[in-house]
């Protein structure tokens with residue numbers, strides 16, 4: 368882990384760059400995949416499963432036997448844990464529901480706004496190097512709560528041609544029945560264009576590797592919406608002497624183990640603390656089954672020493688981390704200074720893993736600095752807000768002249784007439 372000592376502002380962009388997202392090279396692979404799925408439908412999905420997941424699939428759907436045996440393969444302890452997580456995620460996402468808004472803005476002019484579910488949604492559940500069944504909860508729960516009519520779930524098959532039992536079990540628990548064995552860019556293409564077996568959806572959700580993220584971004588050119596670019600996981604820990612170096616190291620490693628292209632950052636105020644954390648990382652790393660992945664991610668990672676708390680916060684907002692852990696004495700000041708982050712974890716006893724699994728917040732979050740302009744997934748991501756208005760004759764008498772003069776000055780007479788014709792009618796009626 369490289370250590371930077373009070374880097375000057377002009378160097379932040381370069382010094383804190385994420386591992387190069389080789390957009391051009393990735394797009395070169397992803398675009399033909401999209402094209403082929405659009406042209407050849409299911410046939411292309413079978414072909415890409417062979418090419419990228421190294422399996423010859425018999426069917427794109429899990430069989431009834433696979434679904435039944437998935438439930439049997441999950442231990443009672445894991446089932447219990449999934450239930451606790453589900454309850455917390457449901458509770459926190461349910462609390463996000465906004466009631467219908469109705470307002471009589473002036474006498475006789477009533478405006479309202481309602482949340483209407485997006486009808487068809489596609490959920491991508493990563494499965495390349497780890498079976499992220501927790502993502503089924505994070506996407507499936509708000510989709511069901513929002514009332515989406517059709518929910519399709521795609522996840523890559525393993526070498527036996529199966530989707531991980533925990534993903535199948537959790538999907539069933541949440542109430543998702545349309546499950547497709549497809550991963551990577553081909554899954555995104557299938558949900559974008561539709562195939563013989565996969566319905567075309569209105570919006571695609573979910574994290575994934577660089578191929579998935581690039582495919583989602585290209586897919587938007589074909590009329591489908593996406594939640595956000597949710598790529599390789601990252602965490603920034605802002606800690607001082609009051610933090611426990613072993614805890615900090617564990618948090619940094621928790622995101623480093625996601626993928627070789629993940630990045631983790633430590634921001635602290637003394638070289639001594641940074642070195643204690645680095646020592647802990649070295650010790651904990653050796654015991655991790657995914658140490659080879661984490662090691663590569665750590666090669667992209669940095670410890671930054673910042674003397675001034677204000678500048679530290681400026682740097683953090685500049686970086687806009689997906690996850691931000693704050694473990695400093697001046698906790699409140701730091702928390703209130705955050706304006707760019709996907710999700711914030713406060714205090715020594717709030718590991719980022721809590722949000723990944725079970726505390727209730729959503730773990731599908733913007734990476735790569737997109738926390739500057741995107742929010743993480745929430746109930747809102749699965750609805751559209753439709754506005755309504757109803758104007759009474761009295762209301763039109765009150766508002767009409769305002770509209771008429773504005774339309775006239777925009778040189779749009781037909782707009783003005785739509786009001787004038789009604790006002791004249793009302794005048795005649797009065798006589």
Ligand SMILES: NC(=O)c1ccc[n+]([C@@H]2O[C@H](COP(=O)([O-])OP(=O)(O)OC[C@H]3O[C@@H](n4cnc5c(N)ncnc54)[C@H](O)[C@@H]3O)[C@@H](O)[C@H]2O)c1
Pocket residue numbers: 396419420492493494495496497499502523524549550551552553574575576577578579596597598599600625626629689730731732733734
């Ligand atoms: N930002 C978030 O909210 C969030 C949440 C969870 C996970 N993640 C990230 O999701 C990612 C999951 O990645 P993963 O790889 O384990 O699973 P994945 O399911 O995203 O990707 C696996 C698929 O990638 C495709 N693929 C692999 N190599 C390819 C190649 N050379 N060319 C074309 N396609 C190829 C294959 O089709 C395979 O099925 C990690 O980077 C993790 O950090 C992010």
Ligand SMILES: N[C@H](CO)Cc1c[nH]c[nH+]1
Pocket residue numbers: 499501502599600601622689723730731732
């Ligand atoms: N940290 C990931 C989001 O960036 C989510 C996750 C799922 N499982 C474990 N972690």
Ligand SMILES: [Zn+2]
Pocket residue numbers: 600621622625723
């Ligand atoms: Zn994680």
